[in-house]
Amino acid sequence: MIDANAYLGNWPFRPLRYTTPDALLGKLDALGIERAVVSPLPNVFYKDQLAGNRVLHDQVKTHADRFLPAFTLNPTFPGWEEDLAICVEEFGMGVMRLHPNYHRFALDSAAGNAALAAARAHNFVVILTVGIEDTRHHHPLVKVPDVPGAELAAAVSAFPDVRFLIAAGAFAALNAVWAEATRRDNLYVEISRVQGPVGDIEKLCATMGADHVLFGTNLPLHVPEAPAMALAHAKISAGERRQIAHDNAARLFGLA
Amino acid sequence: MIIDVHVHTRLGPDPHGFQYLLRQAEELDVTLCVNSLSPKDGSGMPQSPTEDEVRRCNDWTAELAAAQPARIIPMWYLNPAHEDFACRELEARVAAHDGPQGVKLWVAVRCNDPRLDPIMRLCAAHKLPVLQHTWFKVTGNLPGESTPMDLRELALRHPDVSFFWGHCGGDYEYGAKCARGLPNVYMDLGGGEAMNGYVDILVEHETADHVVFGSDAPGRSLISQLAKVYGADVNEEQRERILYRNAQAVFARQTHANGASL
Numbered sequence: 001m002i003d004a005n006a007y008l009g010n011w012p013f014r015p016l017r018y019t020t021p022d023a024l025l026g027k028l029d030a031l032g033i034e035r036a037v038v039s040p041l042p043n044v045f046y047k048d049q050l051a052g053n054r055v056l057h058d059q060v061k062t063h064a065d066r067f068l069p070a071f072t073l074n075p076t077f078p079g080w081e082e083d084l085a086i087c088v089e090e091f092g093m094g095v096m097r098l099h100p101n102y103h104r105f106a107l108d109s110a111a112g113n114a115a116l117a118a119a120r121a122h123n124f125v126v127i128l129t130v131g132i133e134d135t136r137h138h139h140p141l142v143k144v145p146d147v148p149g150a151e152l153a154a155a156v157s158a159f160p161d162v163r164f165l166i167a168a169g170a171f172a173a174l175n176a177v178w179a180e181a182t183r184r185d186n187l188y189v190e191i192s193r194v195q196g197p198v199g200d201i202e203k204l205c206a207t208m209g210a211d212h213v214l215f216g217t218n219l220p221l222h223v224p225e226a227p228a229m230a231l232a233h234a235k236i237s238a239g240e241r242r243q244i245a246h247d248n249a250a251r252l253f254g255l256a
Numbered sequence: 257m258i259i260d261v262h263v264h265t266r267l268g269p270d271p272h273g274f275q276y277l278l279r280q281a282e283e284l285d286v287t288l289c290v291n292s293l294s295p296k297d298g299s300g301m302p303q304s305p306t307e308d309e310v311r312r313c314n315d316w317t318a319e320l321a322a323a324q325p326a327r328i329i330p331m332w333y334l335n336p337a338h339e340d341f342a343c344r345e346l347e348a349r350v351a352a353h354d355g356p357q358g359v360k361l362w363v364a365v366r367c368n369d370p371r372l373d374p375i376m377r378l379c380a381a382h383k384l385p386v387l388q389h390t391w392f393k394v395t396g397n398l399p400g401e402s403t404p405m406d407l408r409e410l411a412l413r414h415p416d417v418s419f420f421w422g423h424c425g426g427d428y429e430y431g432a433k434c435a436r437g438l439p440n441v442y443m444d445l446g447g448g449e450a451m452n453g454y455v456d457i458l459v460e461h462e463t464a465d466h467v468v469f470g471s472d473a474p475g476r477s478l479i480s481q482l483a484k485v486y487g488a489d490v491n492e493e494q495r496e497r498i499l500y501r502n503a504q505a506v507f508a509r510q511t512h513a514n515g516a517s518l
Contacts (some may be wrong), residue, residue: 116517
């Protein structure tokens with residue numbers, strides 16, 4: 001299995017398990033997950049994304065066979081283009097993760113367009129993060145709405161030659177992106193925060209096709225057994241299950 | 257065996273969700289404690305239902321329970337604002353149903369309201385567990401939506417009633433602390449995302465003896481909510497208590513003419 005959506009590092013609002021490389025690898029091993037696409041969780045709140053990206057680079061370079069880094073960028077922060085160059089040239093960046101809501105930019109703004117244009121220029125896969133966790137649970141001083149489906153769909157449609165993974169969206173959010181996108185061949189979703197309604201995986205496959213759905217955990221914020229068990233119990237074919245668990249991510253991220 | 261204390265007949269627009277859930281419950285041997293928050297005709301899910309709407313909601317629950325007596329435990333839905341009618345409705349349902357059963361309260365009235373007291377006295381007399389919805393939403397609660405702090409008040413006021421603490425308080429960190437030290441409450445895992453540490457914090461503060469499995473299906477998937485338990489650092493005995501033994505013990509306090517039990 002390949003986990004298309006995970007993080008390393010701590011979260012400011014509560015202690016979590018599986019935040020270090022060794023702990024995360026132990027959990028992945030327990031669930032039979034061979035590889036994970038990981039981003040720096042502290043970067044959700046760091047102003048300087050390069051600081052968190054450097055830590056991530058150090059963490060994953062000794063586990064290159066297990067972790068694929070998805071470095072984060074904030075295109076509103078001074079010097080982000082130079083930082084991007086460092087990520088590309090020194091860290092070998094191939095996947096870009098954006099947090100438009102936490103970093104407070106619209107994907108269709110000048111900053112958002114600049115980031116996506118850079119992704120196109122570098123042929124990055126772009127992970128667009130809908131949210132981190134249930135907005136009803138947020139700290140009262142840090143209430144951050146999920147990125148609207150229409151905004152995500154517009155970005156996917158505006159950059160048809162960029163491959164997008166919509167990460168950590170609930171069932172309705174993922175369906176909204178799919179429904180509103182005018183281009184979909186470059187659109188993929190992952191299932192970490194789907195968690196219902198009953199029959200959710202079957203319904204996503206029926207709507208989008210199993211070749212657009214990826215397994216993801218949102219570790220260490222969520223319990224990875226949720227997507228793993230959802231996939232195991234879904235009434236889909238063995239071929240569809242294999243696509244979601246492994247093949248789609250292997251193809252999207254260029255993993256052997 | 258698994259007992260799911262928090263199941264709806266319908267939540268959301270999908271009319272087929274409950275049938276899917278029933279099939280899955282048979283596969284996984286799950287007993288479903290079912291409440292209807294909307295009448296069978298699909299005419300909405302009013303936050304403060306009328307007497308007629310309550311009656312029709314419970315008619316649907318009764319129909320389902322009669323059709324699947326080994327699989328479904330009815331949880332009678334009441335609106336405490338109706339006062340006398342709510343008690344009459346509950347008495348009628350209990351008289352007509354000879355088997356395990358309970359009560360469901362949602363968002364019509366905050367649960368620390370004294371209008372709940374006559375209902376609670378009936379629940380104590382019939383040993384009916386009460387599934388009380390709770391949420392503490394940083395985005396704002398509905399007007400009649402109970403917080404975990406409200407349920408703590410009610411549980412203290414009625415120590416002879418067993419409460420299934422709906423959604424563990426919604427924000428389970430608030431719920432876990434609010435429920436500490438209350439012997440008559442059982443934290444219902446149903447609803448909300450399967451967060452890392454969700455069950456662990458409840459076991460830490462309430463012990464595994466006071467946590468019960470709930471799903472909030474069909475709006476939530478049964479599987480994602482089961483994963484909260486299977487993803488927790490608990491031992492086999494604790495897992496069994498959460499998945500069914502605690503709820504089984506609550507329903508075992510009831511006596512039924514036909515000897516029905518779980």
